Amino acid sequence: MQVFADLHIHSCFSIATSRSMTPGPLIAAARKKGLRVLGSGDALHPGWRTCWEECSEREGILVVPTAEVEDVSRVHHLILMETFEDFSCLARDLAPYSKDIGHSGRPHVRLGGEEIAAMVHSHGGLIGPAHAFTPWTSLYAAFDSTRECYGDEPVDFLELGLSADSSYGSAIPDLADLPFLSNSDCHSPDTAKLGREFNRIEVSRLTAGGLLEAVRSGRITLNAGFFPEEGKYNRTACVRCFRSYEPDEAGRLNWRCPVDGGRIKMGVRDRARQLSTGKPTKRPPYLHMIPLAELVQKVLGTASPRTKGCRNLYNRFIEAVGDEISVLLYTPITELEDIHPGVAGALDCLRAGRVVLEAGGGGRYGSFSLR
Known part of the structure; x- marks a missing residue:
């Protein structure tokens, strides 16, 4: 099972x-x-x-x-x-x-x-x-x-x-x-x-x-x-102004940001690269996802996924399909278009990998756009 x-x-x-x-x-x-x-x-x-x-x-x-x-x-x-x-x-x-x-x-x-x-x-x-x-x-x-x-x-x-x-x-x-x-x-x-x-x-x-x-x-x-890249510690960055640095540059700066004196924290990507000294092992598939509520927010252009409009539209998808994972992974886009064409288009972009990312770091989440 x-x-x-x-x-x-x-x-x-x-x-x-x-x-x-x-x-x-x-x-x-x-x-x-x-x-x-x-x-x-x-x-x-x-x-x-x-x-x-x-x-x-x-x-x-x-x-x-x-x-x-x-x-x-x-x-x-x-x-x-x-x-x-x-x-x-x-x-x-x-x-x-x-x-x-x-x-x-x-x-x-x-x-x-x-x-x-x-x-x-x-x-x-x-x-x-x-x-x-x-x-x-x-x-x-x-x-x-x-x-x-x-x-x-x-x-x-x-x-x-x-x-x-x-x-x-x-x-x-x-x-x-x-x-x-x-x-x-x-x-x-x-x-x-x-x-x-x-x-x-x-x-x-x-x-x-x-x-x-x-x-x-x-x-x-x-x-x-x-x-x-959406995570808030993906890139090496200053914890105050969030400016990104390469690890070598951060080391030369003694891990202090010259802009505001904030501490520079090594990002997850760079730490993983430091430790990756072997050959990649085979792993189960990793499916990159964006929560449905955030896709709805992106399409509607609201400041938060918690607005009444976002919640109502989110719930329309759940009521029609049954649960969010089914909406994200399995339901045909043509069926989702009947609920809301804009969100269906966003889901199509996500499934096809047409996502543009701005990496997070230093404690600030990254962001995404769809193309």
């Missing part, structure tokens, strides 16, 4: 998240998006575990317990478990090393990656670096290899992050045998955020255990998500 899954989200218990990040809106958004599997996010938080355990109406969506944790080196790790009780046990193990595990959705733990991974594996869970190339809180911001971070503990997968696709990691020898995941890391249940990146996974049974088994075995058959 092939299912679409977004395995990294957050909750209303994490900082800078929507108050609507509660089970009801998340389930509704997952159905509208076309996801069959949703990571719970923040499952180390006792209140959030209770929210999901009390949520009986999941409308056919499999909720897999997941969490993100920050280690002593500020590396973020994504954790998958079979049950919320497993996360309760893991939280007890981590509690002596964390001041905020009882009240933060994404807790900080005073342990290294190897120690955290050992605890996760002792409870039958999976662990891998979250948004692995991001220049602030990631594996490759702190280390040059998975072994430097995780030691002798096995790594079960690597999450690419919004500023990377599979090609960024395919020639890094360290990652040759690791499955890649593409997830939204969303802080809002809005369908422009939830499922903006997702995976298609072959599962033998639609359970949390079946999902973990599939990830462990590398049965990811498709990754889908942003064009890497």
